[in-house]
Amino acid sequence: MPRIPGVNHLDAVRALEKVGFHTVRQGKHIVMSDGTSIVTIPRHNPLNAFTMGGIARDAGLTPERFRELL
Numbered sequence: 001m002p003r004i005p006g007v008n009h010l011d012a013v014r015a016l017e018k019v020g021f022h023t024v025r026q027g028k029h030i031v032m033s034d035g036t037s038i039v040t041i042p043r044h045n046p047l048n049a050f051t052m053g054g055i056a057r058d059a060g061l062t063p064e065r066f067r068e069l070l
Contacts, residue, residue: 003049003050003052003053003063004049004052004053004056004063004066004067005046005049005052006046006049007046007047007052007070008045008046008047009030009041009042009043009044009045009047011070012041012047012052012055013030013032013041015066015069015070016032016039016041016059016069017032018069019034019059019061019069020034020035021033021034021039021059022034024038028042028043029041029042029043030043034059037058037059037060039055039058039059040055041055052066
């Protein structure tokens with residue numbers, strides 16, 4: 001799993017919004033969807049590098065593309 005260290009959860013939400021994801025619901029986690037896939041982002045700062053890599057993979061993004069969106 002690729003590592004993407006030191007990302008704030010709000011920065012991750014903004015990056016995913018740039019590629020068409022929108023917030024479905026919020027609580028202890030933020031659930032986002034683009035109509036076909038669903039990703040869940042925990043409200044931790046900073047997000048664990050392995051967790052962020054998994055979120056990017058689930059969203060269909062490469063680590064390099066995700067870093068560009070930040």
